[in-house]
Amino acid sequence: MHHSIQNAVQQIEGLVRYSVQLQRVAVKRVSGGYALIDSLKRHGVKHIFGYPGGAILPIYDELYRAEAEGGIQHILVRHEQGAAHAADGYARATGQVGVCFGTSGPGATNLVTGIATAHMDSIPMVVVTGQVPRHAIGSDAFQETDIYGISLPIVKHSYVVRDPREMSRIVAEAFHIASTGRPGPVLIDVPKDVALELFDYKPVEPGNVKLPGYRPTVKGNPRQISQALRLIRNANQPLLYVGGGAIAANAHAEIKELAERFNLPVTTTLMGLGAFDEHHSLSLGMLGMHGTAYANFAVTECDLLIAVGARFDDRVTGKLDEFASRAKVIHIDIDPAEVGKNRAPDVPIVGDVRQVLIDLLRRSKQDGDMRDPERNQPWLNRIARWQEDYPLEVPHYPDSLSPQEVIVEVGLQAPNAYYTTDVGQHQMWAAQFLKCGPRRWISSAGLGTMGYGVPAAMGAKVALPDEEVICISGDASFQMNLQELGTLAQYGINIKTVIINNGWQGMVRQWQEAFYEERYSSSNMQAGMPDIIKLADAYGIKGMVVRSRDELKGAIAQMLAHKGPVIVDIRVKKDENCYPMVAPGKSNSQMIGLPQHKKLDKAAELLYCSSCGAKNISTNNFCPECGTKL
Template sequence: MSEERSGAEILVEGLVKQGVEFVFGYPGGAVLPIYDSLFGDERIRHILVRHEAGAAHAAEGYARSTGKPGVVLVTSGPGATNAMTGVADAFLDSIPLVVITGQVATNLIGSDAFQEADTVGISRHCTKHNYLVKDPAELAATIDEAFQIATTGRPGPVLIDIPKDVQVASATLHDGAPQRRNRYTPRTEGSADEIAQAIELIANAKAPVFYTGGGVVNSGPRATELLRELQAKTGAPLTTTLMGLGSFPADHPDWLGMLGMHGTYEANLAMNQADLIVCIGARFDDRVTGRLDAFAPNSTKIHIDIDRSSINKVVPVDLPIVGDCATVLAQLLEAWGKRKPADLSAWKARIDEWRTRDSLAFPKSDIEIMPQLAVQRLYELTKDRNPIISTEVGQHQMWAAQHYQFFEPNRWLTSGGLGTMGYGMPAAIGAQLGNPDDLVIDIAGDASIQMNIQEMGTATQYRLPIKVFILNNRWMGMVRQWQELTYESRYSQSYSDSLPDFVKLAEAYGWKGLRLENVSQLDDGIRAMIDHPGPVIVDCCVSDEANCFPMIPSGASHVEMILYGDTVAGTMDDEAKALV
């Protein structure tokens, strides 16, 4: 059966067909027809954010924690430009989003009309694909293709810009699947030859390391299971990137911890000394590699990635395998068969020696709360709830990555690639909606949290019991740390002056507010936070000059890590300064 429907109705039907539960959005002039179609429709729940950036990050948090695509709906002009940071964030972290933006009517496009922006132009290089739909008859197929592109291959944000007259005009809506062009068919399998070569390399390595990333999480829970299975069969030690945390259990004897700029000593030394690096769903980001000409100098490198353009982009590899992590891992496991793991005892003995450096150690204090301790206690007191942790960006993010322990994928939401301050609270909102029974905690910093603080209202409105745990050191801590280490402590504009009273702020929004000022209050405070049935802000006042170590300074190699207690010159040459 076919019937005439408006573009707005076709859009809503299309979203329902895709199984969309939530739309994160904010109304405005150029999307009024769509909002009218959503009115009273109980099949889709609209979550009204307070700023469009919040909508995009909330959709990211929902997507990352559920594995389903997040959907954003915003108006033209400022609606679209406000959402763009979240779109760029999703692009760099490969998060599947479908972003619907309103546009001025087709006859007004290009006339500098009210709330007009060239959304397709602006989003061109921070979306996986984008569309301007000029005919409602194309909408059904466009939506269908957008979801396919967003969720398959390397996931990412897809934007659909819909002029207002296209929302109002009608077209025939056909039953059944829309006629899509099926032009997007990413390669998912490695060739038999590549798999055989990889198995030979792994079987003969004396000092192998698995270096895995967000691609394993994006590939779905099966990839995590297969990764653990392959690690068990080969015995190789394993490190993950920031985005890969949770794909390997943090208490496993072969777990090296996170690698990179703030990774552990053992992870970075193992990368430097390895004879074989198996990179699975990671992309040799500059935060991971450090100085490129000194990165893993004596290793053969295998790179498994669904995106061909990630291979040889930064680091040349010996054996590229273009494919989906889960599929390629399954192929590797099958090819490995009943082989026994090689004897890696000499390699593991070296790693154990590096572990004794205890690189995550930090100075203790009886009174002042050390931020690292706060995260450790937060972990100990919440681990039985298996919470979802989101973060903002900065020191607190790295401390969370280092000191919170992850065991499962999709429980760790952080802005890795773009490094977007203000990501954490909206992401927690999205995650809480997708996982209503789970404990969701945003580990935040005092500066970052203010970047999307308005989303407190969203949590209040939808009764979302998220917890915001602020490591408040009254600084933009990471900026301050870099200024201390490379600009001789000239703290240019990094002090968080005029901070709000976070407890009063919490109360103003109908949240519970708690302030923790010394170590003796820490455990009780965390318990009080968990026990409160609604949203809570914890203003955890921590040591204001704690630095995040270990650290590979900009322009240094994996073997030149700074640990707590090392003397640091406080200066850096221009080449290193320029790298940041």
């Protein structure tokens, strides 16, 4: 009896050990595709935007199982470019890494524009492409392209996975590289046989990454921070110039504290919109080619320029050697390659923008400000005069809607929405008149990608389903990726698209009018715009057309109230131009489109007293109000 019980116990223990061994084998022996999907889930990926194809099918097969288990969702786009832009919009709205998939060959090359868009604007993305089997690489196999080589100039880093045992490590490294330092896209190219091959899986958890050659500088140099602080305290006409790096670093609170502590007027780049509240009295809005007149005057006249997460882009600087030519420059950026690339700073500070500003503010409090709070007041008075004399104008025409009043009305009815844009005149009008919070402005700045707006909005809405997401588009840009209406319809992605329809490639027409003697070569779109109501109806979504001012307010309200995606085609004045404008090769102070009697020329530098800000109405070179020699 005793022996029989002992034998039974041993048999049960043996069965348990065998069961555990089977479970261990089942867990450990996996495919490269499984390792990829599991690693993405471990890194918190909830949504993937993509399109399947032959070379990436093993990965999609594992994704099918993962979706069935829950916790991750694939959004099937209608074109791979839409997948890249959606992942980009997802990343901009959340600050998290966006993920997109595409197959080999044309699938991979269709992603290139979206990868370049993210690269130019420093957006964290992980892009996974399928590839032909390892033995076929280099043989011109069906749907083979060297996406690794093609994408090298437009990624932060890239991998070809040649051994499935490296998959989890590569994914962990890709997320670390994409999201740290200066963010950017990372490519992972996976040969088909690597995705199929079985191996003993040892996952690499997020954060367990060691890259000896990759150590971004986070903390700013204390000596340089002290030098910057001295310049700020001693400046008479300082200007805070904020770029997209402040958004990436989530430094909006520190920007506000710095501006208020030292009474600094603030201007932002297109990428920096939202980093500083544009309702704030110190805000000058956007500077540059289509920036506000007062921001461009301020950057021309300032004696200290504090550049925070900005790269001195040509659309911002105009004629570079005349950009802030009277100013000392402090440049704070996490990318050492950007510091001094276009403009040599007097005080360069390499480090994370938020961390540098935290240290600078802490140092200023420890040392005491040692600065008269009224020191900037004459400078602020002068800027206030510019704001009074050169406001952004919203024209009202008796027989047509202006694009500006459409943008203003949308902004009034949806002040807290996330806004995406396409590229062109509508983008600049939106930048001028919408007042967005941090991460609520989503626009292709560096590459200027038409067709970006709808898929980017799609990505933002998938990430933030409870937020209002609105795309401001143009009739030409909208048609670049209108196939993504199918994605909106399939998943019920509730974004609103406002088309500023002037029947032209608007910015192209404006340049042809101004610089090409009105030779409108291939820029007229009036004959090719689809009927939006019919197009939307074909996809099973709501379409609307607005033709007059009387219809505008109600139509926007109806659009926002509708529970589902909506496209509104708003017919606006066909030949409206976007002003102010800095012409190519001109300095920021030489804007066109200002009121004729107030155009700034060389003599206009004497319109304002640099001491008290009063208008100089005398002819004897002395301010009539404070007596300062001009």
